[in-house]
Every structure is written in structure tokens, then in C-alpha cells.
Amino acid sequence: MSTLAYDGxxxxxxxxxxxxxxxxxxxxxxxxxxSMLLFFGYVFGSALAVPGSExxxxxxxxxxxxxxxxxxxxxxxxxxxxxxxxxxDRFRTLPMSRAAVPAGQAVADVLVTAAGAVPFLLVGLxxxxxxxxxxxxxAGAFALLLLFRFACVxxxxxxxxxxxxxxxxxxxxxxxxxxxxxxxxxxxTAGLPDGVRTAAEWNPISAVATALxxxxxxxxxxxxxxxxxxxxxxxxxxxxxxxxxxxxxLAVRQYAKGER
Amino acid sequence: MTxxxxxxxxGLEKRFGAVHALRGLDLAVARGTVCGLLGPNGAGxxxxxxxLTTLLRPDAGSARVAGLDLVRDAAAVxxxxxxxxxxxxxxxxxxxxxxLRLFARLHRARDIAARAxxxxxxxxxxxxxDRPASTWSGGMRRRLDLAVSLVRRPEVLFLDEPTTGLDPAxxxxxxxxxxxxxxEGTTVLLTTQYLExxxxxxxxxxxxxxxRVAHTGSPAELKALVGAHAEVVVADGATLTAAAGVxxxxxxxxxxxxxxxxxxxxxxxxxxLTLPHLVRTLDAAxxxxxxxxxxxxxxxxVFLRLTExxxxxxxxxxNDDKERAA
Numbered sequence: 001m002s003t004l005a006y007d008g009x010x011x012x013x014x015x016x017x018x019x020x021x022x023x024x025x026x027x028x029x030x031x032x033x034x035s036m037l038l039f040f041g042y043v044f045g046s047a048l049a050v051p052g053s054e055x056x057x058x059x060x061x062x063x064x065x066x067x068x069x070x071x072x073x074x075x076x077x078x079x080x081x082x083x084x085x086x087x088x089d090r091f092r093t094l095p096m097s098r099a100a101v102p103a104g105q106a107v108a109d110v111l112v113t114a115a116g117a118v119p120f121l122l123v124g125l126x127x128x129x130x131x132x133x134x135x136x137x138x139a140g141a142f143a144l145l146l147l148f149r150f151a152c153v154x155x156x157x158x159x160x161x162x163x164x165x166x167x168x169x170x171x172x173x174x175x176x177x178x179x180x181x182x183x184x185x186x187x188x189t190a191g192l193p194d195g196v197r198t199a200a201e202w203n204p205i206s207a208v209a210t211a212l213x214x215x216x217x218x219x220x221x222x223x224x225x226x227x228x229x230x231x232x233x234x235x236x237x238x239x240x241x242x243x244x245x246x247x248x249x250l251a252v253r254q255y256a257k258g259e260r
Numbered sequence: 261m262t263x264x265x266x267x268x269x270x271g272l273e274k275r276f277g278a279v280h281a282l283r284g285l286d287l288a289v290a291r292g293t294v295c296g297l298l299g300p301n302g303a304g305x306x307x308x309x310x311x312l313t314t315l316l317r318p319d320a321g322s323a324r325v326a327g328l329d330l331v332r333d334a335a336a337v338x339x340x341x342x343x344x345x346x347x348x349x350x351x352x353x354x355x356x357x358x359x360l361r362l363f364a365r366l367h368r369a370r371d372i373a374a375r376a377x378x379x380x381x382x383x384x385x386x387x388x389x390d391r392p393a394s395t396w397s398g399g400m401r402r403r404l405d406l407a408v409s410l411v412r413r414p415e416v417l418f419l420d421e422p423t424t425g426l427d428p429a430x431x432x433x434x435x436x437x438x439x440x441x442x443x444e445g446t447t448v449l450l451t452t453q454y455l456e457x458x459x460x461x462x463x464x465x466x467x468x469x470x471x472r473v474a475h476t477g478s479p480a481e482l483k484a485l486v487g488a489h490a491e492v493v494v495a496d497g498a499t500l501t502a503a504a505g506v507x508x509x510x511x512x513x514x515x516x517x518x519x520x521x522x523x524x525x526x527x528x529x530x531x532x533l534t535l536p537h538l539v540r541t542l543d544a545a546x547x548x549x550x551x552x553x554x555x556x557x558x559x560x561x562v563f564l565r566l567t568e569x570x571x572x573x574x575x576x577x578x579n580d581d582k583e584r585a586a
Contacts, residue, residue: 010365018353021392086349090408093313094366095339258315 004097011104012111019112029074030116033067034123040186041127050188053219059186060129061141061212064117066180068149069205073173074109075156080169083161089258098256102161102248106153113149114142133217141215144236148208151243158251184229185209190222201226204243207235266291266416266447267312271321273471274307281307283471284321289449289464294442296462297451298563304471305451306346309420312449313343326415342414346421348401352394356385356404359393364411379407384433399430406434410441417441419450423457435461455563467566475566486557486565487513487529490538494522495548503547510538522550527557 019026037059045055079102082088091101121129131138156173163169180186182196183205189197200206211232213219221232228235267289274282282304289295297305310316312325314334323330326340350359360376369375380386383403393401406422419438423431438448438461452458458465459479467475467482475482490511494503500517503524507515511528518525535554542549 007366010362014351014354014358014362017358018351021355022353085352086345086347087351089315089345090343090349090363091366092315093338093341093343094363095335095368096366 004099004103007096007100008104008107011100012108015105015108016111019108026112026116029070030119033063033120036066037063037120037123037127044186048187050219051190051222053213054128056124056127057129057132057218058188058213060121060124060127061216061218062180062185062209064120064145065148065205065209065212066183066185067117067120068113068145068208069152069179070176071109071113071149071152072156072159072176072179075105075153076160076163076169076173077156077166078105078109079157079160080163081160081166083164084166088161088255092255092258099252102154102157102251102255105157106150109153110146110150114146117145129218131216133215137215137217140233141212144208144211144215144233144240147240148204148236151240151247154247154251155243158247158254161251161254179203180205183209184222188222189225189229198226201229204228204236204239207232207239211236264291265289265324266293267295267323267325267449269308269312269321269323272308272311272318272323273320274304274311274316275319281471282311282318285468285471286473287323287466289447291447292442292445293463294438294448294450294461296458296465297449297468298453298455298458298465299451299468301453303468305468306420307471308468309343309345309418309449309451313341313418314338340415342409342412342417344406344409344417344419344422346424348398348405350393350401350404350408352401353392355390356380356393356396356400357389359404359408360411363408367412369412375411379410382437383407399426402426403430403433406437410437413441413444414446416447416449419448421451421453423452423454431457455558467563469566482562482566483557484531486562487511487527488531488533488554488556489525489527489561490533490554491523491525491552492538492542492547492549493551494524495550497522499547500524502545503542506542506545506547510541527561528554 040059041056045059048055050058088101159172160169163172182200183203184200185205189200189206192200207228210221210229214221214232221230228239265288267287269285269287272282272285285304285308287308297308299305307316311318312323312330314330314337317331325337328336328340330337351362354362357376357380360379361372364372364375380389383406385400385404385407388396388400393404396404402425406419409417423434426434435457438450442448450461462479464476464478465482466473475485477485490507492503492507494500497519500519500522504515504517507524507526510530510533511526512530513527515524515526533554535552538554539549539552542552
């Protein structure tokens with residue numbers, strides 16, 4: 001375990017230095033949710049009515065969660081890139097913990113995401129979003145958001161190690177952009193046709209978005225939704241536990257196995 | 261055995277689907293020596309290196325590296341080896357210095373910052389040290405790649421075509437470093453397509469052909485296996501056949517005629533044959549000589565003689581792709 005901590009810290013340092021050396025990428029990924037907030041908030045939002053909430057206050061937590069789900073893409077792209085560039089193979093020939101490489105990558109990603117969320121939240125405040133509940137609940141909301149990001153990155157790392165190909169990872173990663181569309185990230189699910197509504201409400205993004213809205217005090221938990229959305233905090237924790245239980249062992253095994 | 265050989269493999273086999281990349285590779289590399297794996301593309305050199313550096317698991321056979329079992333003690337093997345693969349494998353988003361410090365840390369080296377500076381100086385990279393490696397030239401990245409493998413002096417260093425794509429100065433630097441390392445007791449296993457490189461560096465050469473070691477020996481031994489190459493150029497085309505007759509008698513092997521250059525060549529295994537004797541015999545036979553030479557064989561001759569030409573170029577390129585992918 002001490003080798004995991006030592007090597008993991010080294011890998012964390014690596015990822016943070018990469019982010020610092022390459023700030024353009026971070027700015028690019030963070031400009032996406034900001035522009036979506038402005039488009040959705042002022043263009044589509046004018047046609048949307050959300051029960052019990054201003055649309056932009058409803059949208060900010062949704063976009064936070066949708067961006068966190070993008071961790072699947074980021075994780076996938078980074079680990080596929082490392083495989084493609086031969087860096088992963090170099091790590092594999094080193095006497096280091098087999099879990100350290102993915103773990104360092106996942107933790108670094110969460111820290112970078114947390115930093116990247118600050119400008120988005122400032123824009124959110126500028127368009128009228130506020131923390132309308134207690135400070136403790138708000139802190140819980142941020143912790144839940146980062147936990148969800150952590151789980152998504154692990155899924156991405158596994159998929160990236162599996163595809164081993166930067167380009168394929170980029171293409172497939174683009175598809176993760178669609179995931180929030182079938183969830184309550186941008187719209188309430190109550191008005192959706194039955195089958196679509198069930199699918200959207202069982203989407204992990206819906207549970208986490210609803211939990212954030214509840215904890216921030218932006219919108220009430222909708223009546224009559226599926227279990228993870230009706231009990232959003234428990235539902236979110238359950239989803240994160242499932243994702244981590246599945247993808248952490250898969251990613252570590254895939255890393256250690258290589259193509260042996 | 262563990263004290264004598266740094267690398268010892270017996271019957272290593274590896275398949276990738278239909279491609280049988282290694283078909284029983286036997287290799288013995290004595291401690292503190294340089295062994296050159298020489299072979300055409302697709303011969304299995306890279307696969308052999310990837311097996312011996314724990315990146316691939318053998319389908320059959322066994323190997324010991326630094327006295328440790330490759331499969332059972334893989335983690336311990338990793339503590340004792342350094343690897344520079346065929347493709348540069350450093351982190352382009354980090355600077356040269358950051359790369360060295362990261363890998364030094366992961367290798368549990370002492371005095372990480374000092375070691376990084378030392379290697380940057382040694383490899384002539386100090387000036388560019390704080391720029392991201394992705395902005396460096398290919399040759400510089402290649403040198404950094406080797407430097408990274410040396411952050412902690414390895415017991416056994418694996419170099420897969422270390423000088424491919426380097427200019428002569430870069431190649432010279434790497435040769436120098438390899439000689440220095442063996443002087444300090446490191447064993448080096450390198451693959452190369454450059455015969456000159458193997459000749460310059462290797463104490464022993466293993467000719468790899470179709471997944472097996474076809475021949476082993478020192479460069480001199482391998483050349484002796486092929487024999488010296490005699491060639492004469494005559495002034496008058498009418499005497500070409502007479503010259504060929506003399507060469508046939510003296511060398512004991514069938515001469516080849518080049519009617520355009522008026523030249524006759526033959527390989528000899530007779531170590532007592534000298535150039536004056538060759539010239540005198542031809543002169544006595546009334547052959548008007550313009551030029552005569554008796555040169556030791558190059559590794560090129562060895563290579564061509566001792567490895568079979570590929571039966572089908574398509575099959576070769578397929579193999580090559582596979583090896584690259586692996």
C-alpha cells in the first residue's frame with residue numbers, strides 16, 4: 001500500500017504538471033459548459049418552464065454534472081494516448097505499483113476538474129444561479145459531484161486501456177456528449193414519454209443532477225420519479241459505488257495485463 | 261548459472277494469432293557483455309525484447325533475467341532492468357527535466373534532482389531541459405528516452421534499435437554511453453539493423469531469423485564462418501574464364517563473374533590464402549590484372565549468407581506490422 005501511495009503521488013504530480021504545461025486544453029474543455037450555459041440558458045431556456053425553479057438555476061447544477069460525466073471521455077482519451085505513445089509500456093517495465101498509474105490519473109483529474117469548475121460557477125453566479133440552501137449541504141453537493149467525476153474517470157481509463165487507440169478513443173469519447181441528453185441534466189423528466197422517461201431517470205446523471213439541485217436548494221426533488229431520482233443523494237452514492245466497484249478492478253487489471 | 265549469465269532464455273515461444281513470432285528462442289548473454297540481436301524486419305527481435313522486459317508473457321519456454329525468473333519474479337526483474345523501446349516513450353507534455361525526475365522517482369533513485377541534471381548534461385540536453393519534450397527534435401527525444409532508462413544504473417539494459425533515426429553524432433554518443441555502461445558492469449542486449457553498430461558494440465551477436473537464433477558468435481567468429489572475399493578485375497575480357505578457374509582452385513568455392521566490370525569474386529575459407537599468393541598465381545596463369553583484393557567479410561556478407569531470404573515479401577511485411585504492433 002505504501003508503494004501505491006508513493007507511486008500514485010508521483011503519477012498525480014505528473015498529471016498536474018501536464019495540465020500546467022498545457023493550459024490550452026483545460027481552457028478549451030472548460031469553455032464548453034460555459035457556452036452551453038449561455039446558449040441553453042438564454043436561447044432554449046426561453047421556451048422551457050421548470051416547475052418550482054428559474055431555468056438557469058435548474059441548468060447550472062445540470063451542466064456541472066454533465067461536465068463531470070465528460071470524465072469518461074477525458075479518462076479514455078488520456079489513457080489511450082499514453083498507450084499509443086508508449087508511455088504506458090514504459091511504466092509497465094518499472095518496479096511500481098500496478099494501480100498507481102490509473103489511480104494517479106483519476107485523482108489528478110478530479111483536482112483539475114475542481115479547479116476548472118471555478119470559472120464556470122462564476123459565470124453561473126453572473127446569470128443568476130445561487131446556493132439557496134445551507135453551506136453544509138452545498139459542500140455535500142460539491143463532494144458528490146467530485147465523487148461522480150472520480151467514478152466516471154475510472155470508467156474512461158478502463159475503456160481507454162481497452163481501445164489503446166487515441167483516435168478511436170476520441171471518436172467514442174465524443175459519443176459521451178450524448179449521455180446527458182437522455183437525463184434530467186438539461187430538462188425535467190416529467191414531460192418525457194414513458195419509456196424514454198424511465199431510461200432518463202435511471203441515468204446516473206439524473207440522480208446526481210437532482211441531488212445537486214436539492215442540496216443547493218435550486219429545485220425540489222420531482223414527485224413520482226424512479227428510485228435513484230426520488231432519493232437522489234442515496235441514488236447518487238449507489239450509482240458511484242456501482243461504477244467504482246465495476247471499473248476500478250477492471251482498469252487496474254487491464255493496466256497490469258497489458259497485452260500479455 | 262545466475263552468476264554467469266545476465267540473460268538466459270530457453271525455447272521462448274510467442275504467437276500473435278496466426279503469426280508465430282518466436283519459435284523457440286535460446287539466448288545466453290554473459291554478464292557485463294554486449295549482445296547484439298541482429299535480424300531482418302519481422303525476425304522476432306522486438307518480440308524477444310518485449311518478452312524479456314516483462315511486457316509480454318511467453319506462450320512456452322522460460323527465461324531468467326539478472327538471475328530471476330521472468331514470469332514468477334517479474335516485479336524483481338523490473339527493479340534490475342532498463343528499457344528503451346523502438347518507439348520513443350517519454351511524456352511529451354512534460355519537459356525533459358520533468359521526465360527524468362518522474363522516472364527517477366518511480367525508480368526509487370536517490371538525489372533525484374542531481375541525477376536528472378547529470379543525465380541532461382551527459383546527453384547534451386541541458387539547454388532544452390525546461391521545454392516540453394514534444395517540442396524537441398526526434399534525435400533529442402531519442403536521447404532523452406535512453407537517459408530515462410538510466411536514471412538508476414540498470415543491471416541489464418535492453419535497447420531496441422536505439423540509434424534508428426539518429427544523426428552520426430547522436431549515434432556516436434549512444435555508442436559511447438553503451439561502452440561506458442559495460443565498463444561499469446552493466447549487461448546490454450541491443451537489437452539493431454545496422455551491421456556496423458553490432459560490429460562496433462557487440463561482444464557477441466545472435467542472428468535472429470524467423471523467431472529463432474540462427475547463429476551466435478563474436479563478430480569475428482561469424483565472419484570466419486563466411487570466409488574472406490577475394491575479387492580480381494582483369495584487363496582483358498578473354499581472360500575472365502581463366503581467372504575464374506584460378507580462383508576456383510585457390511578458394512575452393514564457385515566464383516561469380518561480373519562481365520561488365522570484368523571482375524571475378526569468390527568467398528574463401530582458406531585462412532592461409534594471401535593476396536600476394538593470389539596475384540602471383542594469376543600472373544603465372546597469364547591473366548592481366550587491373551585490381552585485386554582479399555577483404556575480410558563484412559557482417560553484411562554474414563547476414564545475407566546465414567539468414568534465409570523471405571519467401572514472400574507480403575508475408576514479411578505482415579510480420580513486420582505485427583512486430584511493430586506488438
